[in-house]
Amino acid sequence: xxxxxxxxxxxxxxxxARTTAFLLDDDVLIDCGTGVGDLELDALCRIDHIxxxxxxxxxxxxxxxxxxxxxxxRGYPVTVYATPETLRILRSHIFNWLVWPDFTSIPDxxxxxxRFQPLKVGESVQLGGRTVSALPAHHTVPAVxxxxxxxxxxxxxxxxxxxxxxxxxxxxxxxxxxxxxVETAFSDEQRGLAMASRHLCPxxxxxxxEELSVSPEVHISHLKPGQGERIMGQIAAGASRLxxxxxxxxxxxxx
Ligand SMILES: [Zn+2]
Ligand SMILES: [Zn+2]
Numbered sequence: 001x002x003x004x005x006x007x008x009x010x011x012x013x014x015x016x017a018r019t020t021a022f023l024l025d026d027d028v029l030i031d032c033g034t035g036v037g038d039l040e041l042d043a044l045c046r047i048d049h050i051x052x053x054x055x056x057x058x059x060x061x062x063x064x065x066x067x068x069x070x071x072x073x074r075g076y077p078v079t080v081y082a083t084p085e086t087l088r089i090l091r092s093h094i095f096n097w098l099v100w101p102d103f104t105s106i107p108d109x110x111x112x113x114x115r116f117q118p119l120k121v122g123e124s125v126q127l128g129g130r131t132v133s134a135l136p137a138h139h140t141v142p143a144v145x146x147x148x149x150x151x152x153x154x155x156x157x158x159x160x161x162x163x164x165x166x167x168x169x170x171x172x173x174x175x176x177x178x179x180x181x182v183e184t185a186f187s188d189e190q191r192g193l194a195m196a197s198r199h200l201c202p203x204x205x206x207x208x209x210e211e212l213s214v215s216p217e218v219h220i221s222h223l224k225p226g227q228g229e230r231i232m233g234q235i236a237a238g239a240s241r242l243x244x245x246x247x248x249x250x251x252x253x254x255x
Pocket of ligand 1: 054056139160
């Protein structure tokens with residue numbers, strides 16, 4: 001199984017900054033930020049499943065345009081998985097006929113372009129030998145992390161989260177964990193902002209990593225544009241035994 005990084009930045013701007021989206025093999029998206037817009041139309045048509053960590057725009061921005069672009073080309077709906085709370089937000093504030101049409105009833109309710117599938121923390125979805133499970137996370141809106149198990153190994157992606165003991169416990173219960181993608185949105189100078197917006201800064205990340213009893217490769221995502229080197233320098237100075245590396249757009253992780 002391979003995970004291709006379509007976007008992993010905390011913002012936009014320039015040639016490389018795209019917001020969070022990961023392509024699992026060629027038919028599953030984990031978050032649906034602006035990075036999805038770089039895919040060719042035929043690649044967009046192959047996407048059957050989209051798992052969303054939370055409702056913030058940088059993680060959902062491409063869902064409305066994706067569904068509109070490919071809906072007519074496909075014989076069956078794209079399925080968006082998220083917690084019931086997140087799906088309620090998407091229905092009320094995006095697919096509400098005001099910001100965007102309700103594609104769960106286009107062209108009609110029996111053959112829609114889009115369907116929503118609730119997925120609660122602790123629940124899993126099986127997709128042909130691949131298991132995607134929702135794990136706890138702490139953010140300003142209802143949010144989850146995801147575990148993806150290929151049968152050979154496991155990857156966990158934090159989504160957007162503050163320090164979260166329940167997520168740390170879930171990570172420590174994953175003995176076959178090979179990769180951990182974890183956000184660090186702010187520098188230590190912006191610790192107050194990180195706390196208020198329920199994101200991590202380097203000192204909080206290092207504290208979290210020190211509690212891990214497993215030893216995955218650690219990849220850092222959601223770096224604020226223009227702050228990447230500073231944040232990664234502060235993480236390196238924290239001297240975690242896991243030696244985190246910045247995730248980059250286009251990177252492919254096989255597991
Ligand atoms: Zn967020
Ligand atoms: Zn975000």
